[in-house]
Structure formats: C-alpha cells, structure tokens
Amino acid sequence: MEKSKKVTIQDVANYANVSVGTIDRVIHNRGKVSPEKKQKIEEAIKKLNFNPNLIARTLALGSRFIVCALIPSSPHSGHYWSIPKDGLEKAENMYRDFGMVVDIFPFHLFDENSFNSQAQKILEQNPDGVIIAPLFVQESLEFVKKLEEKNIPCVFIDSDIPGQKSLTYIGPDVKQSAYIAAKLLNSVVGKENELLILHMVKGYENAAALKRMEAGFIEFFNEKKGDPTRIHKLTINSTNKDVVFRELTKFYIKNQNIKGVFVTNSKAFLVSDFHLTHELDIRVAGYDLVQENINHLKKGGIDYLISQSPQKQGVKAVQSLFELFVYKKEPGKIQNVPLDIIIRENVDFYINFN
Incomplete structure (x- = not known):
C-alpha cells in the first residue's frame, strides 16, 4: 500500500490561495480573517485531511x-x-x-x-x-x-x-538552461556563425556550474544539422566595467566574426553596454531580471534573458x-x-x- 503524503501548512495555504499566517490565525482563532477566507481554509483543511496538531505542538513547545x-x-x-x-x-x-x-x-x-x-x-x-x-x-x-x-x-x-x-x-537545470540559450541565439544569428560563451568569474575550475553550462550550450550545436558553428570561450576574472571592456576589446580584435554572446551570469548588461558603445551588431543572451539587464533589454542590446526565479x-x-x-x-x-x-x-x- 502506498504511503500517504504528509500534508503541510503550506499545502493548505496553496490550496486555499492564502498565506501561511492566515492559516495560523484561523487554526488558533486569533486576528481578523474574512468569513470567505475562513471558509476556504476550513474546506482546505477538511479536503486535504490536514492535522494542525503538529503546528500547535511546535508552538506549545516554543520550538526555535x-x-x-x-x-x-x-x-x-x-x-x-x-x-x-x-x-x-x-x-x-x-x-x-x-x-x-x-x-x-x-x-x-x-x-x-x-x-x-x-x-x-x-x-x-x-x-x-x-x-x-x-x-x-x-x-x-x-x-x-x-x-x-x-x-x-x-x-x-x-x-x-x-x-x-x-x-x-x-x-535551474543549468545545463538545460544553456541549451535553451544556444537555441535562442541560433534563431537570431546568421549562417556559419561564430559565438562566444562568456564567463565573468574568479577561478573557472572552481566554479560549480560553468562546465555543465558549456556542455549544454555546445550540445545544442552538436545536435544541429547544417551550417557549422564555431564556439569560443572567454573567462574574465572580474565584473568591473573597465576590466570587462578591456578584455572584450582584446578578444574582439582577434575574433572579429563573433555574431552572438552567451553570458553565463547576470552581467549581460556589461556586454550590451560594450556593444552599444562601439556600435557592434552582436546578439546577446543572458540570465536574470536585474534592473541593468532590463534596461539593456529595452534598448535592444540584449535579445533574451532567462529568468531563474x-x-x-x-x-x-x-x-x-x-x-x-x-x-x-x-x-x-x-x-x-x-x-x-x-x-x-x-x-x-x-x-x-x-
């Protein structure tokens, strides 16, 4: 016989679409709760067969x-x-x-x-x-x-x-997220393109997720049939704007056919800023809705952001x-x-x- 799943106060809150604190007020009859919410919570407790005694015991013992x-x-x-x-x-x-x-x-x-x-x-x-x-x-x-x-x-x-x-x-599944980034960039760059995977981190070998991200990005192009894609990698050991600009300048002088950049952290806005400053038509995919990324997304310097909640x-x-x-x-x-x-x-x- 399958073991029954333990129902938690969060399950009840999700079911009734209320906060955990509201559940607590109803269980212990304290504070103001609207009749509608109280009814929803009582129905959820009954439906899910929730036992509030564990919560009561925790409070009674003064657990911390x-x-x-x-x-x-x-x-x-x-x-x-x-x-x-x-x-x-x-x-x-x-x-x-x-x-x-x-x-x-x-x-x-x-x-x-x-x-x-x-x-x-x-x-x-x-x-x-x-x-x-x-x-x-x-x-x-x-x-x-x-x-x-x-x-x-x-x-x-x-x-x-x-x-x-x-x-x-x-x-996130970091490998899968990088695979998605590759697919997105592939949709907006031309044929026989060259792409860059850009890390801004100290100590690539000691970074938890970067190798898996690289593997996911490259996997997409290994599976893709048709035009070959050359993928470059660059690690910059800083997120300081001057350092990033200097390293990108040196890289682009040697690699002038880059059409897209995958930034493996939340600093895609630095790359976008460099491209806009130097009027470079290079597409960018990166991570996360920090304000600087949002600004550059709206400017057109970043094409895609992957939010990791x-x-x-x-x-x-x-x-x-x-x-x-x-x-x-x-x-x-x-x-x-x-x-x-x-x-x-x-x-x-x-x-x-x-």
Missing part, C-alpha cells in the same frame, strides 16, 4: 529553528543576489510565528577566503539547517563535509554540486527546511525552478504579473 544562509553579498538592491535574499527574508516572515529564524552570512563573490570565513562562523553557531550557494566547489565540499559531521541538513540554491549529500537542490529559490529553500523540522517531510533531491524566457516585448507584462 535557526537557519543560516551562506550566499554572495549584494552591494545594492538591484544586484542579482539581493533577489534570493529577498526570498529568504520573505520566507522567514512567513514562518516566523512557528519559530523560524534565518540569519544571512554574505560572502564576496570573488573571494574564496570570504566564503571560508563565513562558513566557519556558521559552524560555530551550530544551526538547525544551512542554505548554501555553492559557487566555490572545493570550499563548498569542505563545508558540506563539516555540516554532515554535525548532522546539519543543507540546501543548495542557484547551482548544484551533483553527488553531494545535500537535503535538496533548488534552482531567484526569489522563489530563497522562499523554497526555507520552506523545505521548515517542513523537515516540523513535519519530518524530506523534499525531493532536486527541485528545478521553471525557466522563463524574457524578451523586450514581454518584459513589462512579466514584471507586472510577478
């Missing part, structure tokens, strides 16, 4: 769950890493009444020592769970091993390290740990987020809807 998140720092609100951070904070607010606390430990995106220093601080706190953006492979592996020794569950977001004993990975990654990571702590419910090993393709014509609709 400490989650530490090790993610890159975000220097300003429009930076990519400010978006998953918003998701983590949103989820903390959702589950705050149930004892969830999320402490964020930011590390510098180009500094492995910063990652190690923050990881050590987390180990000293001995939290109940950890959320990691494992951008530095070797350092992440060492950290995960220490967490495993302490029996602390960890969740990977943004990029995965296959084969590791994380509780779950929440993020970074805020949802943060929310889902906290939710997965909450359901483990309270319901002993283990999530699936991989939780791939949907990949949305954004173009100039639909970007405003997409932003307004979300």
